[in-house]
Amino acid sequence: MDDEQGALPGKEDFSAWYNELLWRAGIMDVRYPVKGLYVWFPFGFALRRNVYGALRALLDVDHEEALFPLLIPETELARESEHIKGFEDEVYWVTHGGTSPLDVKLALRPTSECAIYPMYHLWVRSHADLPLRLYQVVNSFRYETKHTRPLIRLREITSFKEAHTVHASWEDAECQVAEAIRLYQSFYDSLSIPVIISKRPDWDKFPGADYTIAVDTIMPDGRTLQVGTVHHLGDHFSKTFSITYEDVNGEQQFACQTCYGISERCIAALISMHGDDRGLVLPPSVAPVQVVIVPITIGRRKEEVTAAAEDIGQCLTAAGIRVKVDSRDLRPGAKYYYWEMRGVPLRLEVGPRDIDSGQVTVVTRLGDKSTIPRAGLEDGVCAALAGFASALTGRAMEHIRAHIRVVQNIGELSAAVGRGVAIVPWCGKKECADFIGESTNASVLGTEIRSAFVPECRGPCAACGEEGTGALVGRAY
């Protein structure tokens, strides 16, 4: 909770910048005495509340929130064979209660299919029960052996939003996949984070799924970060867990299912996409403090200025804006530094001259300075917040545009993936993907790409020369 002064490492040294920023901005403390487990500071947690509040609001339109247990008996986890194969190396096992060994080992959920679907088996009876759309926001666990990193690769994922839906047919489930993608797109739009949607290659799909659609964004260093996935589960799990319903003709049918998830990686993307060398830059939609008011109290009119700042704070609070009046006994420059580090979208400076001229000086976190008349300040601030959000979106779009290249062959691809992602024609064969991956030290991440920045792409496969379509290639976190 110290607030040390001094410059951050430059964002061009992304890893150093990211780690230092998490600490300095009060997001996370990495000093917890177990590798891969981190502590949310209050400011970070306030940001998390707002981000997950936005996600819940989107889901609550036609989903309901529920809560299932953390502990999954080994017997349930092992029921779907592909699924357990996908997770068995990274499951944490509870083997003892007190000093007694348990009869059946309990897994800490890596994801909740095997906790939820035994209940769906009991709950789903008739076509009238469908579609069923539930979600939960929970902690989940992976015994990561790779290098861990706060918010990105964790052993306790503290904020896993997972939705699980049940439908009467494969086609209904496919419509839900489309709907989930639309939801996730809206969510990331609200955070000013442009994303690239693609279908993961078959060998990279979720264990037990028919197919997986992934949501990726591009980090400052050009690597991709998977920030959401949507899985069409077909009837794999419904056959394993006997999730059946009586159709309109009175026949028992296996249901089809989807599931889709977002973890706190959404917050890693938020921080990384918008932050700069002075700290966080937060979209107004989720910033814990949207406006900070700094009284400029030099000279004799200190009380008058402080009162004016308080008054403005109350007006803006009444207008539903999250405001902080910083009346601490510090020089203004120290306050600017403090709130810039925490990404506050707008700073209002109130000094004697502002009072005399009936206005307030506004400085955005991107450095744009203007004045707003005191009369009508609420509207002016709302407009400035909206303008700031647009500017952030524009800046982020520019970042993505600058880090996507459409290329035609391995040589161009190698040059491009060092600086971002590339789209290259690929025939769809695993051995060609392997060749592309090995030649470029990257991976084929997906096909059927949906992004405003990616034109339709066809051509000879970069590996074998056979007819191919555009594949997303990059280095992933």
Add this chain to the structure above:
Amino acid sequence: MDDEQGALPGKEDFSAWYNELLWRAGIMDVRYPVKGLYVWFPFGFALRRNVYGALRALLDVDHEEALFPLLIPETELARESEHIKGFEDEVYWVTHGGTSPLDVKLALRPTSECAIYPMYHLWVRSHADLPLRLYQVVNSFRYETKHTRPLIRLREITSFKEAHTVHASWEDAECQVAEAIRLYQSFYDSLSIPVIISKRPDWDKFPGADYTIAVDTIMPDGRTLQVGTVHHLGDHFSKTFSITYEDVNGEQQFACQTCYGISERCIAALISMHGDDRGLVLPPSVAPVQVVIVPITIGRRKEEVTAAAEDIGQCLTAAGIRVKVDSRDLRPGAKYYYWEMRGVPLRLEVGPRDIDSGQVTVVTRLGDKSTIPRAGLEDGVCAALAGFASALTGRAMEHIRAHIRVVQNIGELSAAVGRGVAIVPWCGKKECADFIGESTNASVLGTEIRSAFVPECRGPCAACGEEGTGALVGRAY
């Protein structure tokens, strides 16, 4: 998720009533395949959201929310010797990641002192950092060997709100204890749940605390339920975890601490205190649906009635009331049954006659029927909700009053504890408490009782006859 018809067991058979109600009202499913772990249905979860929203709002005034890891290394958990002794029989241990044994076993937090205080050691430096007041809402775990019961005795406590504060002196921490009690009192007042505050006997205090203040309520069967605890930790943990600060004179001092918690037992109390033979009865402050509108569409004016119901629904929603218009194709009686089971405070009936007379029929969940003019309906409904909340509080006070007896000797005590709790003079000695407990099949729960229904009590100890003061005696869940 079935909605079976038929009567609940009567509330006088509390255990049967409680279990059946949790299922029928859509609070919890007890069929998860591990003992002591339960599933929150969406309606139950919506209630939980509102209850914990109210608790957070109270805490957020001068606490901040944070989040600490679930997994505590054995080495940290073992540092405070009394503390580990108090929990070692009921800790779940993670011993393996994938197929590899872990170097250091990890406990699932039974409570978070040993996860949080190593961080407080790092965070607290100076008197200027104090007081520090944080809380978190998390799942925590106890390997219960006793009979488990949903929301009351769980292996996964899904909703543990725990606050942990740090202060410069023992006296400052004592003030925080008083403040925490005030907060908890306000919280339970907002749920119309009267509580009894008392100081637990020394042998029942929290492991590692100087003393423990408990918040109890009385269940329908006369047994007590502990629904909150506040602990003065003195400097036990700060000495163990080296939580020190530099005082104004530049000297290093050990800090003093408190912690206080509320689990989903608050929801067990809410359900049990107010529910009746027809189902839940919920205070408007936390009811997921505050008002249900049932169109009475018999005969030819169906469209007009449906439109009027929708219109009323929109008006009330705009006024900030949580409203549901039940337009399902069911007879009104089935709808009444459904929403009564779910505890909805007010039912508005809208039929042709109501439309003609410019009014709406209102029936409270306690059965009071009246009419409110359509003009000014919003104010009328708000007043009816407030009146309903008062009625609930009055009813609950009456329940508590009827289940507390002040008695003077073992004979009277034995008769009284069968029907509720009793206050009896006790000298403070452990052997006398044991004698009282054995003679009455109950326990001495606390002293220094604070309750509107308990007068000051002194007299000869019911066991030894020496001078004593009032002790709370009852059978606890």
